[in-house]
Amino acid sequence: MxxxxxxxxxxxxxxxxxxxxxxxxxxxxxxxxxxxxxxxxxxxxxxxxxxxxxxxxxxxxxxxxxxxxxxxxxxxxxxxxxxxxxxxxxxxxxxxxxxxxxxxxxxxxxxxxxxxxxxxxxxxxxxxxxxxxxxxxxxxxxxxxxxxxxxxxxxxxxxQFPQLNHLSIEELQFLKENADRQQEFIEEMQCINNQQRVLDECIAQIEELAESNLSKQQQLEDLRFGIDSRIEEVTKLAFENERLLGIYQDLSDKYSPRNIQDQLRIAASQAELEGEKIAENFLKGEMDVDRFVNQYISTRKLCQMRKTKEEKLGHQLDSLEKAGF
Structure with a gap:
């Protein structure tokens, strides 16, 4: 309904x-x-x-x-x-x-x-x-x-009692003094009969409704079991969703443009320090000229490339922030 x-x-x-x-x-x-x-x-x-x-x-x-x-x-x-x-x-x-x-x-x-x-x-x-x-x-x-x-x-x-109009004085007096006659008189009243009929109908309807409810008990149990199963499934999905949301948040932070810029800056500094160590080793005589030149040039090139990327990315992000993105 x-x-x-x-x-x-x-x-x-x-x-x-x-x-x-x-x-x-x-x-x-x-x-x-x-x-x-x-x-x-x-x-x-x-x-x-x-x-x-x-x-x-x-x-x-x-x-x-x-x-x-x-x-x-x-x-x-x-x-x-x-x-x-x-x-x-x-x-x-x-x-x-x-x-x-x-x-x-x-x-x-x-x-x-x-x-x-x-x-x-x-x-x-x-x-x-x-x-x-x-x-x-x-x-x-x-x-x-x-x-x-x-x-x-x-x-x-x-x-309330129209039947009294048809009784004589003697009958009324007898009705007044006799409890059994009073009970009989009440049971013969149309309103009492109507009320009893309505009561019987209500009892029959209640019994019918009770039987109908009992017949639907198994159906209700099946529906309840189905609901419990779905609640359990939804709970598992909720936990899995929270786990995946945490992973997503970590990856989102890791690969955010600002974080990439910071990582490029750190990597450029590391390459610069590596170049300085190569120069120190050469000055100490720990490597020959050809090896020094190859390693030093490669390290400086990597450092400069990372610095260039970090600066370009920073300019792009600043422009986007100024534009409201």
């Missing part, structure tokens, strides 16, 4: 929109790359989640609005979702599809009550109870919702 650091902003935006379609069903494109709608069921109500993407998305958070407006701690009075955990922590590295999926699942598992056109709180299910249930079920007053409504910190009991 290509890393995000090598993608353009347009690629990242397109990838985020793709996650919206991957993790959510019924995604309707209203405006390409800018607005999308997701329809889903929440209890007996049909809700629509509007996903609005600004020009700076995903560097800025998406704007999510639920229609019709519901009463929920995540939703403000205008229906905009502001407090969902995934939305609060949204960054360019988040997955838009997963954030939206978490919100729709919350509303599916815990259907929130609606705010009607007359600004009255309405039940998440609009079904009408029959006469007997109306007589035996406890009634709850509906309170007006003011325009600056702030979502309550706790959803009403009947919104």
């Amino acid at each position: 290509q890393s995000r650091m090598y993608k353009t902003d347009a690629d990242i935006r397109k990838s985020q929109i793709n996650t919206l379609k991957v993790f959510n069903a019924n995604v309707n494109e209203v405006s390409e790359g800018q607005e999308y709608q997701i329809a889903f069921d929440s209890g007996c109500n049909k809700l629509i989640l509007n996903v609005l993407l600004g020009s700076e998305f995903p560097k800025e958070k998406p704007k999510l609005k639920i229609s019709p407006v519901v009463i929920h701690p995540w939703v403000n009075a205008e229906g905009e979702i502001t407090s969902a955990p995934g939305l609060l922590n949204f960054t360019v590295h988040s997955d838009l599809g997963r954030v939206v999926q978490a919100i729709t699942r919350e509303f599916e598992r815990n259907p929130p009550p609606l705010i009607g056109h007359d600004n009255k709180k309405m039940s998440p299910c609009n079904s009408v109870l029959d006469g007997e249930h109306s007589r035996t079920s406890p009634s709850f007053p509906t309170l007006p919702v003011i325009k600056s409504f702030s979502p309550p910190s706790h959803t009403p009991i009947t919104s």
